[in-house]
Amino acid sequence: MAKVRLAGISKIYPDGTSAVSDLHLDISEGEFLVLVGPSGCGKTTALRMVAGLEEISSGTLTIGERVVNRVPARDRDVAMVFQSYALYPHLSVRDNIAFGLQLRKVAKSEIRRRVEGAAGTLGLTDHLDRRPRNLSGGQRQRVAMGRAIVRSPQAFLMDEPLSNLDAKLRVQMRAEISRIQRDLGVTTIYVTHDQVEAMTLGDRVAVMKKGVLQQVAPPQELYERPTNIFVAGFIGSPSMNLLQGRLESDGAGARLALGEQALTVPASLLAERPALRDYLGRDVAVGIRPEDMEDADLVEASEGTVLTSTTDLVEALGSELLLHFRLNVSPVVTEDTKELARDAGADQIDTESRYSDLIARCSPRSGATSGQPLRVRVDTGRLYFFDPLSGAGIWGESAPALQHKEGSHV
Amino acid sequence: MTTPHGEYEGAPRRTAVSRVVGFLGSSIVQVLLVCIGLFWLMPTLGLFVTSLRSPQDNAASGWWTTLQEPAQLTLENYASLLDNPSFVASFFNTILITVPSTLIIVAIASLAAYAFAWLEFPGRDWLFLLVVGLLVVPLQVALIPIAQIYGGAGIYGSILGVVLFHVGFGLPFAIFLLRNFFAAIPRDLLEAARMDGGKEHTIFRRVILPLGGPAIASLTIFQFLWVWNDLLVALVFADAQAQPMTVALQSEMRQFGANLDVISAGAFLSMVVPLVVFFAFQRYFVQGVMAGSVK
Ligand SMILES: Nc1ncnc2c1ncn2[C@@H]1O[C@H](COP(=O)(O)OP(=O)(O)OP(=O)(O)O)[C@@H](O)[C@H]1O
Ligand SMILES: [Mg+2]
Numbered sequence: 001m002a003k004v005r006l007a008g009i010s011k012i013y014p015d016g017t018s019a020v021s022d023l024h025l026d027i028s029e030g031e032f033l034v035l036v037g038p039s040g041c042g043k044t045t046a047l048r049m050v051a052g053l054e055e056i057s058s059g060t061l062t063i064g065e066r067v068v069n070r071v072p073a074r075d076r077d078v079a080m081v082f083q084s085y086a087l088y089p090h091l092s093v094r095d096n097i098a099f100g101l102q103l104r105k106v107a108k109s110e111i112r113r114r115v116e117g118a119a120g121t122l123g124l125t126d127h128l129d130r131r132p133r134n135l136s137g138g139q140r141q142r143v144a145m146g147r148a149i150v151r152s153p154q155a156f157l158m159d160e161p162l163s164n165l166d167a168k169l170r171v172q173m174r175a176e177i178s179r180i181q182r183d184l185g186v187t188t189i190y191v192t193h194d195q196v197e198a199m200t201l202g203d204r205v206a207v208m209k210k211g212v213l214q215q216v217a218p219p220q221e222l223y224e225r226p227t228n229i230f231v232a233g234f235i236g237s238p239s240m241n242l243l244q245g246r247l248e249s250d251g252a253g254a255r256l257a258l259g260e261q262a263l264t265v266p267a268s269l270l271a272e273r274p275a276l277r278d279y280l281g282r283d284v285a286v287g288i289r290p291e292d293m294e295d296a297d298l299v300e301a302s303e304g305t306v307l308t309s310t311t312d313l314v315e316a317l318g319s320e321l322l323l324h325f326r327l328n329v330s331p332v333v334t335e336d337t338k339e340l341a342r343d344a345g346a347d348q349i350d351t352e353s354r355y356s357d358l359i360a361r362c363s364p365r366s367g368a369t370s371g372q373p374l375r376v377r378v379d380t381g382r383l384y385f386f387d388p389l390s391g392a393g394i395w396g397e398s399a400p401a402l403q404h405k406e407g408s409h410v
Numbered sequence: 411m412t413t414p415h416g417e418y419e420g421a422p423r424r425t426a427v428s429r430v431v432g433f434l435g436s437s438i439v440q441v442l443l444v445c446i447g448l449f450w451l452m453p454t455l456g457l458f459v460t461s462l463r464s465p466q467d468n469a470a471s472g473w474w475t476t477l478q479e480p481a482q483l484t485l486e487n488y489a490s491l492l493d494n495p496s497f498v499a500s501f502f503n504t505i506l507i508t509v510p511s512t513l514i515i516v517a518i519a520s521l522a523a524y525a526f527a528w529l530e531f532p533g534r535d536w537l538f539l540l541v542v543g544l545l546v547v548p549l550q551v552a553l554i555p556i557a558q559i560y561g562g563a564g565i566y567g568s569i570l571g572v573v574l575f576h577v578g579f580g581l582p583f584a585i586f587l588l589r590n591f592f593a594a595i596p597r598d599l600l601e602a603a604r605m606d607g608g609k610e611h612t613i614f615r616r617v618i619l620p621l622g623g624p625a626i627a628s629l630t631i632f633q634f635l636w637v638w639n640d641l642l643v644a645l646v647f648a649d650a651q652a653q654p655m656t657v658a659l660q661s662e663m664r665q666f667g668a669n670l671d672v673i674s675a676g677a678f679l680s681m682v683v684p685l686v687v688f689f690a691f692q693r694y695f696v697q698g699v700m701a702g703s704v705k
Binding site: 072073088099103147151 | 598
């Protein structure tokens with residue numbers, strides 16, 4: 001295993017498409033780094049450049065201590081798990097797994113030992129003599145993993161390895177990949193556009209948008225302190241509600257006007273994020289996570305924490321309810337939110353709209369029914385604020401108080 | 411068909427009449443197909459039977475009379491054919507021409523096809539277009555210029571000359587066929603092999619060749635048949651020592667009549683070998699070789 005370092009890596013395809021721009025990533029030994037982002041943001045391209053399957057247009061790629069920009073894929077000593085698995089159809093499972101070792105002229109007995117070890121780890125021992133076409137999807141996926149792990153490479157590269165599996169199997173394999181990676185301690189770069197995979201697997205997660213790296217951070221930090229609207233909206237499911245609001249000074253704290261309603265921003269929050277003071281009396285983009293809202297009838301809701309509306313739709317998920325409702329507040333329209341809408345498969349955001357649709361994640365004990373008035377309590381200490389034009393998160397210098405408080409989450 | 415019997419009978423529009431009509435329809439088609447097949451085989455059968463009758467019988471009556479008089483059948487024609495040294499020599503010439511041409515074409519074409527499909531080099535697509543363009547050049551226009559070149563090189567009339575000509579004119583189609591087949595092999599598979607540490611020649615030998623099996627088998631059969639049955643090229647380029655069976659048989663044709671006994675037995679022999687080759691390779695036409703590979 002080795003550290004992998006991408007310094008200013010860019011890729012411009014021959015047709016002029018700029019797929020990755022100036023990507024800086026430092027992946028330490030044994031780290032599990034997940035690359036996420038919407039479709040077409042350049043994740044696969046970045047991974048293929050590390051693999052040596054795609055030429056690097058500019059920048060420096062280092063694996064271990066070696067600059068490998070010009071080293072062919074076969075000599076980089078990294079293993080890749082393909083989304084399609086790419087198993088050799090004419091070879092048995094055993095030979096599929098052993099192929100890389102055979103090409104490297106490893107001794108027969110050693111190959112046998114390692115293949116059987118890998119097959120044991122992956123539960124493939126009974127299938128070693130079968131052909132890929134006689135395996136289930138999950139077993140094929142394991143063979144693809146086996147092919148990577150027998151080689152004990154410097155790094156694993158995985159491009160959406162689970163996306164062809166059904167939901168249940170995906171959860172199981174996700175846990176397995178996590179376990180194997182931890183056991184072997186091999187540096188791993190994992191591409192996905194499933195943010196649950198990203199959050200559960202990654203030691204750190206790198207979010208990309210249109211070829212540009214937005215933020216790299218441990219999953220919880222990404223969730224707690226997104227650097228901009230794009231990361232905030234991309235991480236979390238259901239995604240963060242984003243509204244156009246206005247901050248007004250109100251004693252030690254502040255008042256956040258959302259259309260004709262208002263929330264009180266606690267003074268402690270202003271203290272934690274000093275940069276917010278600059279936005280008093282100005283428009284801001286506000287983010288409220290669905291899980292930071294609750295049916296006000298179930299909890300004690302103090303003055304200035306409640307939004308009222310009418311329930312449009314109730315989605316019962318058993319353990320929780322998703323309440324959809326509408327507020328008379330303009331949605332946030334920036335490059336980021338447009339990109340998020342595109343990723344979610346929605347139509348273009350209506351820039352003239354004076355309404356926003358929100359989702360709250362409530363306790364199943366809530367009696368909300370569609371068409372009935374709704375009161376939602378907002379955890380105002382956990383509001384997110386962004387610059388309405390640039391979309392950058394408003395955090396200010398990280399105050400000691402904040403570090404202390406958030407330490408418990410990490 | 412898969413529904414339970416009761417439901418099947420109860421289906422409103424499947425009346426007894428319509429089922430009878432359906433059955434008749436499908437069996438009529440089958441009978442028709444068998445008839446056409448037999449009709450198609452008639453000349454071959456005629457040739458075979460003729461080759462088993464004496465020249466006198468063949469001169470006296472048609473081959474179908476054998477049905478009434480099976481006693482006519484004899485292996486004499488074959489025996490005398492195999493006793494004829496010039497025919498036996500032509501048989502070996504055919505093999506000496508066909509086998510090397512086929513092997514050389516398949517070898518060169520599969521390497522070239524891999525390069526055209528999967529290696530990056532400047533001018534690759536233009537070069538491939540050129541190869542495809544060569545497909546339309548009729549062989550006849552090259553006969554005289556090549557004969558002149560061969561004359562200069564001193565290989566006119568030799569087996570080598572015939573082989574080279576076949577290789578030259580067989581390659582464009584062979585490359586075209588194999589390139590398209592190789593290009594359909596999923597890219598991921600080759601990339602996986604590259605990541606596994608494969609150099610190009612290893613990938614070619616251990617991934618492309620096994621997966622290209624069906625296409626290579628078809629190409630081998632086609633190429634073998636074409637060269638085996640060729641008359642024109644051999645007629646122009648092969649001298650008496652190098653002449654293959656097709657030329658030898660053709661020389662038995664006379665302006666008035668023909669040595670039917672020699673021709674029928676020889677022609678039948680010349681058919682048997684390609685059939686053997688065909689059946690030897692047909693097991694490689696397995697469907698779905700790629701199953702289980704990607705996805
Ligand atoms: N060979 C190529 N030639 C030109 N453009 C390409 C090529 N491959 C990818 N692209 C473009 O580069 C951009 C990034 O593609 P990439 O495949 O890296 O995206 P991705 O993040 O992996 O997306 P997905 O989640 O859909 O797999 C896309 O706009 C794509 O159209
Ligand atoms: Mg991709």
